[in-house]
Amino acid sequence: MEKNRLEAFSDGVIAIIITIxxxxxxxxxxxxxxxxxxxxxxxxxxxxxxxxxxxxxxNHHHLLFTIKxxxxxIMWANMNLLFWLSLIPFATAWMGENHFEKITVAxxxxxxxxxxxxxxxxxxxxxxxxxxxxxxxxxxxxxxxKSIMSIVLYSVSIPIALxxxxxxxxFLFVAVSIMWLIPDKNIExxxxxxx
Amino acid sequence: MEKNRLEAFSDGVIAIIITIxxxxxxxxxxxxxxxxxxxxxxxxxxxxxxxxxxxxxxNHHHLLFTIKxxxxxIMWANMNLLFWLSLIPFATAWMGENHFEKITVAxxxxxxxxxxxxxxxxxxxxxxxxxxxxxxxxxxxxxxxKSIMSIVLYSVSIPIALxxxxxxxxFLFVAVSIMWLIPDKNIExxxxxxx
Amino acid sequence: MEKNRLEAFSDGVIAIIITIxxxxxxxxxxxxxxxxxxxxxxxxxxxxxxxxxxxxxxNHHHLLFTIKxxxxxIMWANMNLLFWLSLIPFATAWMGENHFEKITVAxxxxxxxxxxxxxxxxxxxxxxxxxxxxxxxxxxxxxxxKSIMSIVLYSVSIPIALxxxxxxxxFLFVAVSIMWLIPDKNIExxxxxxx
Amino acid sequence: MEKNRLEAFSDGVIAIIITIxxxxxxxxxxxxxxxxxxxxxxxxxxxxxxxxxxxxxxNHHHLLFTIKxxxxxIMWANMNLLFWLSLIPFATAWMGENHFEKITVAxxxxxxxxxxxxxxxxxxxxxxxxxxxxxxxxxxxxxxxKSIMSIVLYSVSIPIALxxxxxxxxFLFVAVSIMWLIPDKNIExxxxxxx
Numbered sequence: 093m094e095k096n097r098l099e100a101f102s103d104g105v106i107a108i109i110i111t112i113x114x115x116x117x118x119x120x121x122x123x124x125x126x127x128x129x130x131x132x133x134x135x136x137x138x139x140x141x142x143x144x145x146x147x148x149x150x151n152h153h154h155l156l157f158t159i160k161x162x163x164x165x166i167m168w169a170n171m172n173l174l175f176w177l178s179l180i181p182f183a184t185a186w187m188g189e190n191h192f193e194k195i196t197v198a199x200x201x202x203x204x205x206x207x208x209x210x211x212x213x214x215x216x217x218x219x220x221x222x223x224x225x226x227x228x229x230x231x232x233x234x235x236x237x238k239s240i241m242s243i244v245l246y247s248v249s250i251p252i253a254l255x256x257x258x259x260x261x262x263f264l265f266v267a268v269s270i271m272w273l274i275p276d277k278n279i280e281x282x283x284x285x286x287x
Numbered sequence: 288m289e290k291n292r293l294e295a296f297s298d299g300v301i302a303i304i305i306t307i308x309x310x311x312x313x314x315x316x317x318x319x320x321x322x323x324x325x326x327x328x329x330x331x332x333x334x335x336x337x338x339x340x341x342x343x344x345x346n347h348h349h350l351l352f353t354i355k356x357x358x359x360x361i362m363w364a365n366m367n368l369l370f371w372l373s374l375i376p377f378a379t380a381w382m383g384e385n386h387f388e389k390i391t392v393a394x395x396x397x398x399x400x401x402x403x404x405x406x407x408x409x410x411x412x413x414x415x416x417x418x419x420x421x422x423x424x425x426x427x428x429x430x431x432x433k434s435i436m437s438i439v440l441y442s443v444s445i446p447i448a449l450x451x452x453x454x455x456x457x458f459l460f461v462a463v464s465i466m467w468l469i470p471d472k473n474i475e476x477x478x479x480x481x482x
Numbered sequence: 483m484e485k486n487r488l489e490a491f492s493d494g495v496i497a498i499i500i501t502i503x504x505x506x507x508x509x510x511x512x513x514x515x516x517x518x519x520x521x522x523x524x525x526x527x528x529x530x531x532x533x534x535x536x537x538x539x540x541n542h543h544h545l546l547f548t549i550k551x552x553x554x555x556i557m558w559a560n561m562n563l564l565f566w567l568s569l570i571p572f573a574t575a576w577m578g579e580n581h582f583e584k585i586t587v588a589x590x591x592x593x594x595x596x597x598x599x600x601x602x603x604x605x606x607x608x609x610x611x612x613x614x615x616x617x618x619x620x621x622x623x624x625x626x627x628k629s630i631m632s633i634v635l636y637s638v639s640i641p642i643a644l645x646x647x648x649x650x651x652x653f654l655f656v657a658v659s660i661m662w663l664i665p666d667k668n669i670e671x672x673x674x675x676x677x
Numbered sequence: 678m679e680k681n682r683l684e685a686f687s688d689g690v691i692a693i694i695i696t697i698x699x700x701x702x703x704x705x706x707x708x709x710x711x712x713x714x715x716x717x718x719x720x721x722x723x724x725x726x727x728x729x730x731x732x733x734x735x736n737h738h739h740l741l742f743t744i745k746x747x748x749x750x751i752m753w754a755n756m757n758l759l760f761w762l763s764l765i766p767f768a769t770a771w772m773g774e775n776h777f778e779k780i781t782v783a784x785x786x787x788x789x790x791x792x793x794x795x796x797x798x799x800x801x802x803x804x805x806x807x808x809x810x811x812x813x814x815x816x817x818x819x820x821x822x823k824s825i826m827s828i829v830l831y832s833v834s835i836p837i838a839l840x841x842x843x844x845x846x847x848f849l850f851v852a853v854s855i856m857w858l859i860p861d862k863n864i865e866x867x868x869x870x871x872x
Contacts, residue, residue, distance in 0.1 A: 097684060097738055099292060104494075104692030107299030110373070112700060115307060117377045123390050142373070146366045153292055168858070171731045178695070178727070182702045195708050273363070294487060302494030305568070310502060312572050318585050337568070341561045348487060468558070489682060497689030500763070505697060507767045513780050532763070536756045543682055663753070 094162045098170060102152060105174050109181060110145045113138055116185035134188035140262070141184040143269040148177060148207065151272070159218050169217040173210040179203055197258035201249040204265070208242050242268050289357045293365060297347060300369050304376060305340045308333055311380035329383035335457070336379040338464040343372060343402065346467070354413050364412040368405040374398055392453035396444040399460070403437050437463050484552045488560060492542060495564050499571060500535045503528055506575035524578035530652070531574040533659040538567060538597065541662070549608050559607040563600040569593055587648035591639040594655070598632050632658050679747045683755060687737060690759050694766060695730045698723055701770035719773035725847070726769040728854040733762060733792065736857070744803050754802040758795040764788055782843035786834040789850070793827050827853050 117134045152173075159166065183203050187196040219227040245268050249261035312329045347368075354361065378398050382391040440463050444456035507524045542563075549556065573593050577586040609617040635658050639651035702719045737758075744751065768788050772781040804812040830853050834846035 094738075094742065097688065100295060100685060101688045101692055101734065103292065103296045104299055104689055105696055107296055108303055108693055108696040110369075111300055111303040111307065112696065114373050114377055115310070115700070118380070123385055123388050139370075142370055146370075149296065150362060150366075153289075157289065167735060171735075174695075175727055175731075178699050182699055185703070190708055193708050295490060298487065298491045299494055302491055303498055305564075306495055306498040306502065309568050309572055310505070313575070318580055318583050337565055341565075344491065345557060345561075348484075352484065490685060493682065493686045494689055497686055498693055500759075501690055501693040501697065504763050504767055505700070508770070513775055513778050532760055536760075539686065540752060540756075543679075547679065 095156065095159060098162050098167065099156055102156075102170060102174060103149075106145060106149045106152070106177065109177055110142060110149075113141055113181045113184050116181065116188065133191045134185075136262075137184045137188035137192070140265050140269070141180050144204065144265070145177065145180060147269060147272045148173075148211070151211070155215060155218060159221065161221065163217075163221065165217045166214070166221070169210070169214040173207065173214050176203065176206045176210050180207075192258045192262060194253050194258045197253040197261045198250045201246050201253060201261060201265070204268075205243065205246045205250075208239065208246065212239060238271060241271060290351065290354060293357050293362065294351055297351070297365060297369060298344075301340060301344045301347070301372065304372055305337060305344075308336055308376045308379050311376065311383065328386045329380075331457075332379045332383035332387070335460050335464070336375050339399065339402075339460070340372065340375060342464060342467040343368075343406070346406070350410060350413060354416065356416065358412075358416065360412045360415070361409070364405070364409040368402065368409050371398065371402045371405050375402075387453045387457060389448050389453045392448040392456045393445045396441050396448060396456055396460070399463075400438065400441045400445075403434065403441065407434060433466060436466060485546065485549060488552050488557065489546055492546070492560060492564060493539075496535060496539045496542070496567065499567055500532060500539075503531055503571045503574050506571065506578065523581045524575075526652075527574045527578035527582070530655050530659070531570050534594065534655070535567065535570060537659060537662040538563075538601070541601070545605060545608060549611065551611065553607075553611065555607045555610070556604070559600070559604040563597065563604050566593065566597045566600050570597075582648045582652060584643050584648045587643040587651045588640045591636050591643060591651055591655070594658075595633065595636045595640075598629065598636065602629060628661060631661060680741070680744060683747050683752065684741055687741070687755060687759060688734075691730060691734045691737070691762065694762055695727060695734075698726055698766045698769050701766065701773065718776045719770075721847075722769045722773035722777070725850050725854070726765050729789065729792075729850070730762065730765060732854060732857040733758075733796070736796070740800060740803060744806065746806065748802075748806065750802045751799070751806070754795070754799040758792065758799050761788065761792045761795050765792075777843045777847060779838050779843045782838040782846045783835045786831050786838060786846055786850070789853075790828065790831045790835075793824065793831065797824060823856060826856060 117131060117138060180203065183196070183200045187193075187200050190196045245264050249264040252258075252264070253261040312326060312333060375398065378391070378395045382388075382395050385391045440459050444459040447453075447459070448456040507521060507528060570593065573586070573590045577583075577590050580586045635654050639654040642648075642654070643651040702716060702723060765788065768781070768785045772778075772785050775781045830849050834849040837843075837849070838846040
């Protein structure tokens with residue numbers, strides 16, 4: 093019951109985050125090639141962020157599927173994750189408007205890192221409500237590897253954006269997303285053994 | 288359970304898409320005839336898109352009603368559909384602001400085509416979870432005919448917009464919508480025989 | 483089940499309508515009395531529309547509480563109501579920005595009338611699914627009187643706004659809202675006798 | 678059943694309120710230090726308001742958890758709370774855009790006070806549906822103390838913003854939020870004894 097409302101609120105916030113980003117893709121009047129060219133970087137940054145938020149929703153979905161009871165630490169860890177995700181539309185618009193300028197890409201990568209850490213904090217808060225064995229199974233090698241890979245890739249994409257080229261960081265963002273597109277089934281497996 | 292959350296998320300996203308379009312219908316201050324005239328094309332493109340998204344919601348509703356379990360391919364096929372639908376407010380605003388200029392109408396038709404293909408992909412992903420006979424009944428003649436008609440009409444409306452007149456394409460959009468307003472009951476019939 | 487999703491979608495759309503109106507209450511930078519004075523008419527029109535939409539939500543809530551099954555005509559009558567409600571933020575912003583100019587107030591009253599008619603159409607579509615006696619009890623004297631009163635008051639507020647003074651129409655809007663604030667219990671009573 | 682829909686609507690509205698605030702954090706094009714500096718006060722006011730609304734959601738969640746039936750006075754007390762909360766994005770944007778100018782901070786504090794009173798009205802409306810003893814347990818010392826503290830702190834922050842320094846009021850806002858971050862378990866305890 094309580095869990096339902098946490099899910100519903102999170103779904104609402106994530107649905108709004110993923111949809112309002114499109115509002116930033118404004119076009120100035122006029123339809124020559126120059127005005128169209130202005131939309132392209134905004135469109136690319138929209139795709140990157142849509143994928144990013146969609147993956148969080150799917151993983152969030154899997155993660156909350158496992159919990160039975162909501163306690164205050166889960167609730168606030170979830171709020172913390174939603175806070176950082178809610179900044180994605182801002183970072184997306186900023187990056188798109190400035191044509192992937194290096195500082196904007198670095199800020200985006202930093203924000204992605206914060207989202208990743210917040211997700212791990214939520215996972216840890218949920219694991220605490222389980223006995224040690226289930227928790228161990230939940231934190232499987234595969235999902236751990238993905239989490240570590242994401243954090244490493246987002247971390248290196250900050251100096252890459254600043255000192256080498258922001259487009260390489262952009263490709264890294266897409267690479268991380270593709271890695272996550274293969275959903276993590278270990279959480280369910282771990283629990284299906286248990287219950 | 289899992290299905291509920293997929294529905295809830297899709298409902299949230301579609302509800303936001305259908306509602307934020309109205310935000311584009313801004314009026315400049317002043318209330319003479321000239322400022323009012325500026326709103327008319329925006330209003331017409333809003334009506335077209337409201338109908339378009341509403342029909343998708345209703346059909347989506349019918350389609351998801353038939354599934355029992357969500358698997359990753361259904362989840363991502365659904366995300367893909369939501370992505371293309373989320374671009375509708377952008378295309379609507381662009382078309383309305385530029386008074387149904389031919390290129391904007393062609394882009395709108397192209398986007399409608401992508402939405403149609405994405406819906407078919409979702410349908411195919413759902414059909415895979417059924418045995419062959421139920422799947423065959425699901426893909427009934429009537430709904431197939433409608434899908435093919437939509438794709439044909441949206442396809443021809445692209446060259447019509449570019450080379451003949453964008454208003455004819457606009458009428459084709461409305462024609463497709465009217466065709467879909469008659470809801471497809473075959474999905475339910477097909478399943479009621481089965482279960 | 484089906485009904486739940488119709489409710490959820492309607493709730494989503496109405497929640498967005500009621501909330502995005504506040505986005506129109508933008509302030510220009512600077513905080514002298516002149517900039518503040520600009521917000522007052524927008525704030526008043528926001529209050530009027532918040533009340534208006536809130537009353538629709540409550541009545542919609544009561545009305546859908548009574549149905550057991552959703553059919554296509556209920557679904558599309560509901561979509562029609564949501565369409566007209568979705569134009570409220572536009573009419574609110576227009577009225578507020580132009581300081582209750584007579585034409586904007588008349589358009590608002592006209593829109594309120596369309597919302598009222600759409601609600602009646604939805605009510606009629608729902609009544610058709612009941613046997614004659616229950617339907618008769620549903621359309622009680624009290625709620626009928628309120629509906630007729632609303633339509634009369636909104637109708638007269640159009641010429642009043644145009645030819646006498648828009649502020650009188652504004653007071654009529656508030657009067658209609660206060661009339662509806664007393665919730666209609668007859669729908670539930672009618673059904674509690676039945677089931 | 679009825680209660681579910683009230684929760685769902687409130688969740689929707691609060692989810693939108695908390696998310697649309699980020700839309701105000703627009704950046705002008707250009708990425709020098711000056712444009713970045715403009716975002717900082719908006720970001721701080723966003724954090725303050727995110728926390729504020731999140732705390733309301735959590736407490737609202739706890740409060741509605743206790744009710745069994747929704748009556749008109751609960752419904753309208755809830756609408757009243759949502760109305761004042763819906764003004765938070767406006768007050769946040771105004772405060773952020775004007776760099777915590779004293780009048781904007783005082784208005785924010787006043788709005789926070791109205792939200793607090795509205796919450797108390799909702800609580801009172803819910804308490805009326807219980808017998809005297811349960812109601813007494815619901816209004817526990819701890820939650821009462823927090824409510825009184827909030828009202829006192831928001832009240833004093835109005836003259837402080839106007840006559841001493843708006844930043845002290847800002848710190849008081851954060852202090853109130855931190856006080857509420859420790860969730861109120863008394864409501865559940867009070868009821869678990871009863872039922």
